[in-house]
Structures are given as C-alpha cells and as structure tokens.
Amino acid sequence: MKWLMHVKFKIMVVCLLSLILASCLQKKSVAKNVTITAAQIEMIATTVQEYCDTLVFFGTVYITSGDAVVYEANCGPQNMQYDIANTTESKYRIGSNTKAFAATMLMKMLKGKDLRTQTIGDYLPWFPKNQCADVSLHNLLTMSSGINNYSDNEDVYDNYGWRPFLYDQTLNLNGPEDFSNRFCTCTEQDEKPTFTPGSKYQYSNCNYYLVGNIIEQIAAGSQGDIDRNFWFENLLKEQILDPINMNDSGSFSAIGVYKNMTTGYISNQNPYLPLANGRPPLVGGPAPYENILKNPYSNPLVLYSAGDMYSTVTDMHKWDQALYTSKILDEAQKLVAFAPYSNTGNSTQCEYYGYGWFVTFIDPLQFGKVADCPSDPADANLRKYEKFLQYSGSYPYSWVTSFNRLVERDQSVMVFSNYVKTGLESDCIASEIRNIIFYSDKHREDKCQAILIDA
Numbered sequence: 001m002k003w004l005m006h007v008k009f010k011i012m013v014v015c016l017l018s019l020i021l022a023s024c025l026q027k028k029s030v031a032k033n034v035t036i037t038a039a040q041i042e043m044i045a046t047t048v049q050e051y052c053d054t055l056v057f058f059g060t061v062y063i064t065s066g067d068a069v070v071y072e073a074n075c076g077p078q079n080m081q082y083d084i085a086n087t088t089e090s091k092y093r094i095g096s097n098t099k100a101f102a103a104t105m106l107m108k109m110l111k112g113k114d115l116r117t118q119t120i121g122d123y124l125p126w127f128p129k130n131q132c133a134d135v136s137l138h139n140l141l142t143m144s145s146g147i148n149n150y151s152d153n154e155d156v157y158d159n160y161g162w163r164p165f166l167y168d169q170t171l172n173l174n175g176p177e178d179f180s181n182r183f184c185t186c187t188e189q190d191e192k193p194t195f196t197p198g199s200k201y202q203y204s205n206c207n208y209y210l211v212g213n214i215i216e217q218i219a220a221g222s223q224g225d226i227d228r229n230f231w232f233e234n235l236l237k238e239q240i241l242d243p244i245n246m247n248d249s250g251s252f253s254a255i256g257v258y259k260n261m262t263t264g265y266i267s268n269q270n271p272y273l274p275l276a277n278g279r280p281p282l283v284g285g286p287a288p289y290e291n292i293l294k295n296p297y298s299n300p301l302v303l304y305s306a307g308d309m310y311s312t313v314t315d316m317h318k319w320d321q322a323l324y325t326s327k328i329l330d331e332a333q334k335l336v337a338f339a340p341y342s343n344t345g346n347s348t349q350c351e352y353y354g355y356g357w358f359v360t361f362i363d364p365l366q367f368g369k370v371a372d373c374p375s376d377p378a379d380a381n382l383r384k385y386e387k388f389l390q391y392s393g394s395y396p397y398s399w400v401t402s403f404n405r406l407v408e409r410d411q412s413v414m415v416f417s418n419y420v421k422t423g424l425e426s427d428c429i430a431s432e433i434r435n436i437i438f439y440s441d442k443h444r445e446d447k448c449q450a451i452l453i454d455a
Contacts, residue, residue, distance in 0.1 A: 034065075034408075034409040034410070034411065035065075036063070036065055036070050036071075036411070036437060037440075039440070040436050040437060040440060041070065041071055043436045043440075043441075043442060044061075044063065044071055044433050044436055045071070045073070047429065047432050047433065047436070047442050047444075048061050048073050048075075048429060048433075049073075050452060051075075051425060051428070051429055051452070052073070052075035052076065054452055054455035055076070055288065055289075055455065056421045056422075056425050056451055056452065056455050057075060057076065057417055057419065057425045057426070057429065058075060058076025058077060058086060058265065058417060058418050058419035059074070059075065059076060059086055059090075059092070059262075059415065059416050059417035059418055059419070059426065060072070060073070060074050060086055060087070060088055060090055060092075060313050060414070060415075060416045061073045061074075061414070061415050061416075061429065061433075062088065062313035062314075062316075062317070062412075062413075062414040062416075063411070063412070063413050063414070063433065064317050064320065064411060064412045064414075065409070065410065065411045066321075066410050066411075067321065069317070072088055072313075074086040074087050074088065074090070076418075076419060077263075077265075077285075077289070078090050078260065078262050078263065078418070079262070079263045080263070080265070080285040080286060080289055080292075080294075081263075081285075086262065086418070087260070088312065088313055088314055089248070089260045089312060089314070090260050090261075090262050090312065090416075090418075091248060091249075091258055091259075091260050091261045091262060091310050091311065091312055092262050092310060092311065092312070092399055092401050092416040092417070092418060093252060093262075093264065093309075093310050093393075093395040093398070093399040093401070093418075094307075094309050094310060094311050094316075094393045094399070094401040094403070094416070095303070095307045095309075095393030095394045095395045095399060095400070095401060096205075096208075096306065096307045096391055096392075096393040096394065097307075097309065097311075097316075097391045097393035097401055097403050098208075098303070098305060098306065098307045098308060098309040098393065099208045099305075099306060099307070099356040099391070100355075100356035100357055100391065101236060101240055101309065101319075101356070102208050102211045102212055102215065102232075102305040102306070102356065103141050103208075103211070103337065103355040103356030103357075104240065104328060104329060104337065104355075104356065105215050105235060105236065105239055105240065106137065106141070106211055106214065106215055107329060107333050107336070107337060107355065108239060108328070108329070108333075109215060109218050109219070110137070110218070111330075111333070115136065115137040115138040115141065116136050116137075116138040117136065118136060118137045118138075119133065119134050119135060119136055119137070120132065120133050120134075120135050120137070120140070120210060120214070121133030121134060123137075123214045123217050123218065124177075124180075124210070124213055124214060124217060124223075125223065126171065126172075126173060126177060126181065126223055127180075127181075127185060128185050128186075128187065128191070130185070130186055130187075130191035130192060131186070131191060131192035131193060132145075132146075132147055132185060132186035132191070132192060132193055134197075135147065135193060135197050136197065136198075137211075137214070138198075138341075139197040139198050139207075140207040140208070140210055140211055141207070141211065141355045141356065142198075142201075142341040142342045142353050142354070142355065143201050143202060143203050143204060143207055143342055143353045144197060144198050144199070144200060144201055144202070144341070144342045144353075145193060145197050145202075145204065145206075145207050146192075146193025146194045146195045146196070146197050146202065147184060147186060147189075147193060147194075147204055147206045147207060147210075148186075148188075148189055148194060148204060148206065149202075149203060149204035149205055149206060150179075150183040150184055150204075150205055150206050150209065151205045153183065154275060156179075156183060156302050163175040163176070163231070163301065172223060172224040172225075173223060173224060174223070174224055174225055174226060175301060176209070176212060176213055176216070176232070176301070176304050176305075177213055177223055177224075179209065179301075179302070179304070180206070180209055180210055180213050183206065184206035184209055184210055200342070201342035201343060201344050201345065201352075201353055205303075205306040205307070206306075207306075208305050208306035208307075208356075209304055209305060209306045211305055212232045212304050212305025212306070213305075215232060215235060215305065216230050216231065216232055216235070219235055232251065232304060232305050233250060233251030233308075236250070236251060236309075237250060240319075240328060243327060243328070244318050244319065244322040244327055244328070245318060246311065246315040246318055246319060247315070248260075248311065248312045248314070248315050249309065249310065249311035249312070249315045249316075250309065250310065251308045251309055251310075252300045252308050252309065252310045253300065254297075254299070254300050258310070260312075261310065262399070262418035263294060263295065263418065264294070264295030264395065264397070264398025264399050264418050264419075264420075265285075265289075265292050265293065265294060265295060265398060265418060265419040265420070266280065266292070266293055266295060266296075266397045266398055266419070266420045266421075267291060267292060267293075267419075267420065267421040267422075268284060268291050268292070268293050269291065269421075270397070270420060270421065270422070270423070272397070272423075273293075273296075273397065276296040276298075276396070276397050279296055279297075280293045280294065280295070280296040280397075281293055281294055292419065295397055295398035296397055298396055298397075303395070307393060307395065313414045313416055316403060316412075316414055317412065317414075320405055320412045323405070324410065336355065337354060337355040337356070337357070338354055338355075338357065338359065338389060338407065339354055339355075339359070339377075340352030340353075340354060340359040340361075340377040340382070341353060341354055341355075341377070343373060343374070343375045343376075343377070344358070347370075348370065349361075349362065349370060349371075350362070350370060350371035350372070350373035350382075350385065351373070352373075352377055354389070356391075357389040357390070357391060357405075358389065358390050358391055359387060359389055360387065360388055360389075360390060361373070361382050361385035361386070361387050362385055362386050362388070362438065363385060363386075364385065364386040364438065367435060367438070367439045367441065367443050368443070371385045386408055386438070387407060387408060388404060388405060388406045388407060388408075388434070389404070389405040389407055390402070390403065390404040390405070390430075391403055392426065392427050392430075394420075394423065397420060398418060398419070398420055399416075399417065399418050399420075400416075400417045400420060400423060400425070400426040400427070401414070401415075401416045401417070401426065402414070402415040402416075402426040402427050402429070402430035403416075404430055404434060406434070406437065409437075411437065413430055413433050413434060413437070415427075415429045415430040415433070421451070422451055424447060424448065424451060425451060428444070428445065428447070428448035428451060431445065431448075432444055432448070
C-alpha cells in the first residue's frame with residue numbers, strides 16, 4: 001500500500017510541476033504598445049494587394065484586435081464556373097487547424113485527468129497490445145508519440161475511412177477505427193514507436209486521428225457501429241461550435257451542400273500535382289485562370305479529427321475570442337493547452353508544439369534574432385520573448401489556412417486561401433503581416449519574393 005501511495009504522490013507532483021511550468025510560460029510580459037496603426041494597415045494593404053494582383057493568392061485576409069476587425073480583404077474567385085468572388089462569408093477547408101479543436105475536446109472530456117498518465121490502450125480496447133498502446137495522450141497531443149504519419153501513404157486518400165460501412169465485421173470497427181487499425185497501430189514499425197515517446201518531435205496525423213477515435217469512444221462507451229450522435233463531427237458541434245455560435249463551421253462531407261463553400265484550385269505547374277490520386281481536370285478555368293485547375297477529389301474522412309473542418313474567418317474570430325474566456329476551456333486548461341512542449345527543430349524561429357498549436361517565441365526588439373530555444377522549454381527564460389500561436393492548415397492540393405493568435409496582444413491574423421500555386425502563399429502573407437505588427441516592417445523572405453517574381 002505504501003508503494004501505491006508513493007506512486008500517486010509522484011504523479012501529483014508531476015502534475016503540479018507541469019501546471020506551474022505552463023503557468024510560467026503563459027505569463028504576458030513583453031508586448032507593450034499593441035495598437036495596430038494606420039501606417040501599419042497601409043503596409044498590410046500594399047502587401048496583400050501584391051499577392052492578389054499577381055494571381056498567386058485567392059482568399060480572405062482578416063485581422064482582428066479584440067472584438068474589432070481592423071483589416072479585411074478578399075481576392076480571387078470563390079467559384080470560377082459561376083463567377084463568384086471570395087468574401088468574408090466564404091467557407092474554407094481549414095485542414096490541420098482542426099487539431100486545436102480536437103485537442104480542446106479531449107481536454108474537456110478528460111478534465112481532471114493527467115494526460116501524461118492516460119494511454120491509448122486505456123481508451124481503445126481494439127488497439128493491438130503492442131508498445132504503441134502505452135503511448136500517452138500527452139504524447140499524441142504534442143506530436144511526440146513515435147507513431148508514423150499515415151499521410152506518407154498516398155493510397156489512404158482514395159480508399160479508406162468511410163462511414164457507416166464496416167470494413168471488417170469480425171473486428172467490429174467503424175470507419176475511422178478501421179482506418180486507424182490499418183495505418184496507425186505501429187504494425188509496420190515493429191509494433192513499437194520509432195523513438196522513445198516524449199523524447200522528440202515528429203509530425204504525424206495519426207496522433208490526431210487516434211485522438212478522434214478516443215473522443216468517440218469516450219462519448220459512445222463502445223466501439224463499432226456507434227450512434228451518429230457520437231461521431232466526431234456531431235460532438236464537435238455540440239461541445240464547441242454551438243456554444244460559441246460558430247454557425248458556418250463544421251466537418252466537411254463530400255456529399256454535403258454548403259452555402260458559400262469555396263471551390264479548391266491548384267496551379268497546373270504545382271510540382272506535387274502528379275501525386276494527386278483524384279485525377280484533376282485536364283483544362284483550367286476561363287481567362288485569366290487558364291493554368292489553374294479545380295481541386296482533385298480525395299476522401300475527406302481520411303482527414304477526420306486531424307484536418308476535416310471547414311470554417312469562415314468570422315467564425316474563427318469567434319473561436320479566437322472564446323479562447324480568452326472560460327466558455328470552452330478553464331484557466332488551468334488553457335495554461336496547459338497553450339504551453340510549449342515539443343521543440344520542432346525549426347532553424348529560423350523558436351517553435352514548439354503544444355496541444356493542437358504551434359507555439360512560437362520571437363525577440364520583440366529585433367527581427368531575425370532567433371530566441372534561445374532548448375529542447376526542454378523549462379531550460380530557458382522564454383518569458384522575455386513574445387509568444388504567438390499559429391497553424392497553417394493545408395488540405396491536399398487546394399486550401400491553405402494560416403491562423404495566427406497573437407495571444408499577448410489579443411489580436412489574430414487569418415490568411416485563408418482556396419488556391420495553391422506553390423503552397424507557400426498564405427504563410428508568406430501571414431508572416432509579412434505578423435512582421436508589420438511586431439516590427440512595423442514586412443521583412444519579406446526570399447522564397448516569398450520569388451513567388452511574386454515568378455508570377
């Protein structure tokens with residue numbers, strides 16, 4: 001009995017230390033004058049116009065400060081065929097920005113539990129009894145599990161994940177469970193993680209696909225052909241979207257009909273286009289879009305809790321503002337969710353992965369000076385830097401949505417696109433806007449300048 005009490009005490013200490021660390025790293029300390037000035041808005045407008053005029057960006061740019069919208073711009077077609085232009089009401093596939101919603105749902109459903117001690121095997125009875133079953137939920141959320149990325153297998157985008165069809169009746173698995181059982185159980189990596197969980201960062205969509213499986217399992221209390229009320233998309237609506245009136249957001253269905261949904265487009269010169277399984281059309285759109293093709297189809301349920309959501313910039317503003325309140329997560333949960341954990345190894349900036357977010361630290365006084373960024377964020381005084389949260393959610397071959405929360409300023413920068421020429425356009429615009437806000441200068445990178453020169 002004494003040993004059990006000792007173990008419980010150690011777990012409590014770990015939890016307390018984690019919360020203290022998160023609290024220290026979350027404190028606001030460096031952002032001073034957070035007003036976005038008229039001169040900065042003018043620079044932002046000039047930057048956005050350059051990308052729009054050269055036809056390398058179709059989409060919506062939306063900048064907020066608190067409840068206010070300080071800048072918005074739209075360019076390019078929402079749909080070429082019907083000559084409909086993008087607006088702030090346009091719906092975009094937001095890709096991996098879905099992960100922040102999935103992480104939030106899991107935290108809400110397991111409130112009070114230490115996710116460092118909860119494992120995949122605790123929640124998914126069908127998961128093979130191998131070493132990957134012992135991976136913690138914390139490791140899934142922080143991209144440090146050692147479970148390989150299913151997205152590296154191009155075949156998955158055509159053939160798997162459908163509901164409600166059960167691929168193997170003997171296993172009693174529904175579509176998303178069957179998908180994970182095929183691609184996310186380490187069966188092709190010697191039944192074990194590729195590295196010690198928690199020891200490094202490795203991006204893998206399997207992490208968040210399994211999070212979706214766990215969310216459904218907790219809600220339904222069973223596996224297999226569960227009631228659709230317990231499907232991820234409906235739990236998302238019930239737990240997050242409806243409470244904060246995100247009425248133009250949800251999980252995308254290939255057979256759904258959505259008002260103001262953007263059509264996805266890709267340049268016929270995109271180097272990754274030959275890898276597309278969905279067979280894009282052979283000809284482009286009307287002038288001046290002759291070299292732009294409609295998005296090749298792929299099964300959206302393959303993205304599931306790792307990237308299947310759509311939204312508008314106005315709805316994402318609601319999401320941003322709700323995260324400053326206790327409507328979704330309480331203060332302790334937010335400290336944990338927005339803390340840095342896994343160092344991503346980015347050589348150009350100090351970047352970690354949190355619970356569904358990339359957590360980035362910048363020197364507020366000097367552009368280009370990379371912050372001290374040790375593998376263990378506890379080893380550096382990160383409070384002397386300014387922190388922002390961001391994700392560039394991409395859907396294969398068409399949509400890229402850069403969502404940035406400047407959390408020390410209560411500001412957001414959204415650059416949502418439904419056209420991929422190189423795939424870098426949304427991120428280039430977002431980074432230039434951030435630099436204008438942080439340093440009053442756009443500081444355009446060479447790769448971004450090359451996009452405009454080559455247009």
